[in-house]
Amino acid sequence: MKIGRFEVEQLSEGIFDVFEDGTFQKIDAGNITSKKTESEVPRNATHIGIDPLLIRDGNRVILIDTGLGWGLDAKSTYTDTSNLKTNLDIFGLTPDDVTHVVLSHLHFDHAAGSTFVDDSATTQPTLSNANYFVQKLEWHYAIQRVGEANPVKGGDYNMDELYKLHAEEKLVLITDTYFELVPGITLIKTGGHTPGHQIVKIQDADETAYFLGDLVPSEFHLNQYVMKQMDIDPIQSKKAKTLILRQAVKEKAALFFYHSIHVKNGVLVQDEENRYALLDVK
Numbered sequence: 001m002k003i004g005r006f007e008v009e010q011l012s013e014g015i016f017d018v019f020e021d022g023t024f025q026k027i028d029a030g031n032i033t034s035k036k037t038e039s040e041v042p043r044n045a046t047h048i049g050i051d052p053l054l055i056r057d058g059n060r061v062i063l064i065d066t067g068l069g070w071g072l073d074a075k076s077t078y079t080d081t082s083n084l085k086t087n088l089d090i091f092g093l094t095p096d097d098v099t100h101v102v103l104s105h106l107h108f109d110h111a112a113g114s115t116f117v118d119d120s121a122t123t124q125p126t127l128s129n130a131n132y133f134v135q136k137l138e139w140h141y142a143i144q145r146v147g148e149a150n151p152v153k154g155g156d157y158n159m160d161e162l163y164k165l166h167a168e169e170k171l172v173l174i175t176d177t178y179f180e181l182v183p184g185i186t187l188i189k190t191g192g193h194t195p196g197h198q199i200v201k202i203q204d205a206d207e208t209a210y211f212l213g214d215l216v217p218s219e220f221h222l223n224q225y226v227m228k229q230m231d232i233d234p235i236q237s238k239k240a241k242t243l244i245l246r247q248a249v250k251e252k253a254a255l256f257f258y259h260s261i262h263v264k265n266g267v268l269v270q271d272e273e274n275r276y277a278l279l280d281v282k
């Protein structure tokens with residue numbers, strides 16, 4: 001779809017069960033029949049989507065988050081899983097065509113596709129011609145978490161991949177709260193979920209869209225706050241979410257969700273009772 005001059009596409013890797021220990025398992029989308037509410041989802045497993053965002057702007061090819069990365073590694077057992085390579089191929093692109101990578105944060109379900117293991121068992125950057133833009137605070141927090149006893153469930157860092165990106169000087173560590181990636185695309189540090197969590201604002205002409213990362217992971221999270229146990233700083237999350245959603249309504253902005261399985265995007269509106277709803281993006 002179009003947001004001003006930008007071509008925006010969601011690259012879906014499929015639907016996954018997430019277990020309490022933080023592991024992921026791909027499931028057959030055909031097995032999900034009815035629209036479940038958050039309270040109907042079994043407590044020990046939650047269905048989530050994984051949907052990196054592709055933005056094309058002339059010769060610029062921008063990727064927001066890199067997915068699970070399964071199926072890219074030479075020795076991966078997950079060969080039937082969609083991944084960046086197979087999804088970029090749909091648009092006639094290869095990983096080498098990507099010019100910019102933005103990582104909302106460094107949890108492995110958002111960043112693991114950043115690297116892959118080649119035939120000689122060496123970790124390599126997947127998007128070899130791109131710089132990876134991440135908040136400096138996030139990088140330092142990820143390093144600090146190494147060796148800590150109680151990592152947050154489902155929110156782990158995979159340091160081998162991150163060290164490799166750093167060693168190859170692919171990481172651009174951002175210290176600004178608002179960072180202009182290219183004209184019309186701004187990275188906004190929100191914190192909350194992790195100290196260096198950032199979202200992406202896309203704006204051209206009078207059209208606006210947001211990629212919200214784990215600030216608002218799916219449409220279920222618009223009107224309820226169920227991330228409490230996942231967020232490092234729940235108060236900051238709630239504050240950032242309130243401000244961004246309020247702004248998005250004013251701007252008639254489209255939202256793109258990373259973890260939705262039913263409604264993956266929509267134009268944000270608010271009804272008379274101040275509840276959020278989504279309209280189809282034109």
Ligand SMILES: [Zn+2]
Pocket residue numbers: 105107110155193214
């Ligand atoms: Zn996360």
